[in-house]
Amino acid sequence: MISAPTVNSFTPPRRTLMGPGPSDVYPEVLAAQARPTIGHLDPLFVGMMDELKSLIQYAFQTKNEMTLAISAPGSAGMEACFVNLVEPGEKVIVCRNGVFGERMRQNVERVGALAVVVDNEWGEPVCPKAVEAALKANPDAKFLAFVHAETSTGALSDAKTLCRLAQEHDCLSIVDAVTSLGGVELLVDEWGIDAIYSGSQKCLSCVPGLSPVSFSPKAVAKLMSRKTPVQSWFLDQSLVMGYWGNKDSGLKRSYHHTAPVNALYALHEAFRLLALEGLENAWARHKKMHLVLAAGLEQLGLKFVVAAEHRLPQLNAVYLPQGVDDALVRTQLLEEYNLEIGAGLGALAGKAWRIGLMGFGARRENVALCLKALEEVMN
């Protein structure tokens, strides 16, 4: 027998999380998650899932029946959208202005479909004119996929206009809302978004690990009329819906996989807190805190990656000042101030910091700590 390692219980420090996620988690969410586990088919648990579904519908501003949380992180939510809707050989216009647009392209490739990439510079939003040109040039395209809030750069794209273009060209829209949900305006039904996924660990201030998703009736019709099976058994939403069910149909829930019971308690609580605050209030709070932070960062001489009119309030990417040691600053912030900010990712690795103001993290005390700590550490 291989002998047992001697390991102590893990006691994490109390950090202030101002990176690209996970964000500061609401204490109420941590408490909810620690409540006793019950069965994933327990009638009381199923009742909680029904509430959760209506809370997710509210946050997405949708009446889509196929609205639920994928039992895995946002990357799996992204994959769920592509593997359920896109069939081998189909054409997808993919907008790429950062890491996550590129990840979308890889997902398209892995389902054996054809990606037509519309590139924009890192830090710029997706250009609607370039998308329109691509849609016109590819009348056989069936999907338009783009990232609403690019977490790698902090750029916000005009989802409303992009979805209108998709509709005008008979394409279904697939939208990454991992960082946008709860932080900026997002109206799924009004904008005509067909498939959308988010993550628990950004502006929802829930623990990481779950991905809220929603599919429009048109997307469901596409899923149901597939000629080929969904390549993933775990993410096959036609099976998953047997478990999440239709709260009005009264159908018995059937086992698909064991739901992450306690994580779903946490997500229920996080969405409940968002509903209590109200979406529009949450959006306004993110905006207000961003403006305070941005003014302070500029006073420190830091330059934003993204032009003011396209900035995400919840993800502030700033260039490293000349002569500053990236890793040293972040390590000092972490070790001396228990403050996490994010490193640059992809093309911005080593060139920028990403400062998150997400959900519970978008508070005046966090902004003040970040500005003062940065000031002290950079000097």
Place this chain on the structure above:
Amino acid sequence: MISAPTVNSFTPPRRTLMGPGPSDVYPEVLAAQARPTIGHLDPLFVGMMDELKSLIQYAFQTKNEMTLAISAPGSAGMEACFVNLVEPGEKVIVCRNGVFGERMRQNVERVGALAVVVDNEWGEPVCPKAVEAALKANPDAKFLAFVHAETSTGALSDAKTLCRLAQEHDCLSIVDAVTSLGGVELLVDEWGIDAIYSGSQKCLSCVPGLSPVSFSPKAVAKLMSRKTPVQSWFLDQSLVMGYWGNKDSGLKRSYHHTAPVNALYALHEAFRLLALEGLENAWARHKKMHLVLAAGLEQLGLKFVVAAEHRLPQLNAVYLPQGVDDALVRTQLLEEYNLEIGAGLGALAGKAWRIGLMGFGARRENVALCLKALEEVMN
């Protein structure tokens, strides 16, 4: 705007979980999970992951470097094994003696591979002779896949013999250990298992949602020499390992997806408690509690689905007595005693109950409660 639903915080009752999982969660695990969230690239978190890896290696009794927890439930662990190792057109011998063998077959189909099914009756273990015949009849088979502990019936198969047969026929073995890990003897290296997955919510008594997996060097070589890309981006272990890393290599961890931080605290604590108890002690405790339960169930006139020599201690499937209303009994147990036992699944739906004695649930007080409550409710 769609208005916000009014929802209260969810307060689950305190159940005793004696179904097929989730099992009773250790209070220490719930407490660990509620600790403050830190970043998924925080050096302290990475240190915890290294400890967790060595704890998973201990539980699996393996030195496999590619040992980690998939950030999703056991069904995703199953899928991870198939999509990483099996390529389109390859042949897989799949043993089917319950729901989860059939799920394996569906996974094989969805990767575009060919499944040769070896069937055994529900309630029987996989028959090594039938497997040997299938291996001989299919010299081009590359994999043997089977379920060690069939959760739908409570039958334990002889993994040691089956893996020896796989090796003799140059097949890689893919083993479902969702319900076996921590409950019965399981020796990954000694038995020569090539790919194995489990679940957090069975004999580990952790919250549901994670899947510990391990791949042998031979399995890793197969993954690294693939001719086609892994069809899942999220489950592509060649990418995931960039994040989990090699604790000896000192390589910097690279971002793949945001790890479920708090759920991993919980898993670390659950494996730590298993290591503290010691694997052999845990196996003996499950066996001992099973014998007490089995004697009591037989006194109540209940008949086991599985012959005594093939029974899983941790999953006791018994036929419903004649004239007993399945749903009524389970509802009464749940509502009056806060006790959950499992319904039958698949071919046993409506015909059997499944009584779990898993991890923290394998205690004398649980056995006593279950026996007395069943006695009262059935009369």
